[in-house]
Amino acid sequence: MADIERPLSPHLQIYKPQITMVTSFTHRATGVALGVGTLLLTWWLVAIASGPEAYATVSGFISSWFGQLVLFGFTWSLFYHLCNGIRHLFWDAGKGFELPTMRKTGMTVIIASVVLTLLTWIVAYGMGG
Template sequence: MAAPRQVERPLSPHLQIYRFTITMAMSIIHRITGFGLYAGTALLAWWLIAVASGPEAYAVFTGVAGSWIGQIVLFGFTWALLHHLLSGIRYLFWDAILAFDLKTADLISWAALIGGLVLTVAVWVAAYVMRGAL
């Protein structure tokens, strides 16, 4: 009796087969910033609790938030918030079955990425101007 013949099955696509695109990167970044917003919400809660707890607790919060590491974290939270907002608007376009052709999808992906960075810098510049630091 002859041995059963092995059937060659197709392999599943792997990362080596896919071409990395801006829409793929934006999807990954959108998920990461969504997770980052959870941590940022904890910062917001800490700030509110510090305000309600009195001057000593608020001084501790402002000391941490005003440090260089605190400023980096707050800048990252601002970027995550604005990037996630713009990326979410991009998804709303797609939910409405708009901007699905590759060129437009890439264009709005780049717009969301660059727009998030530009808006973050604008918010921080405005905050420093309002504080009189610039």
């Protein structure tokens, strides 16, 4: 049986990144990040129920620079996934499929998620968080 030369499917390196491609990948990645971040939330809740020593351990991690970075990323993931989910609801209704609209809404999702994250952290620190 002879080997048949078949065309190879293009790899991601061939494609020029487009806003819809980037937002789709980021939506999936933030979904995974939210799942992993929920483990941190679970750890915190279990620590509260377990007593002061367990809570102090979790509190120490969360208040560290790395813990704050994880919480910031979790916050951004939450807002990005929310905003892009709203965008998907419009798509489910058959709205916003024109290329200029897809580009605008994609950029709006990115900007809105960053703005909402920063506002949340500014308010939280302003309240003494």
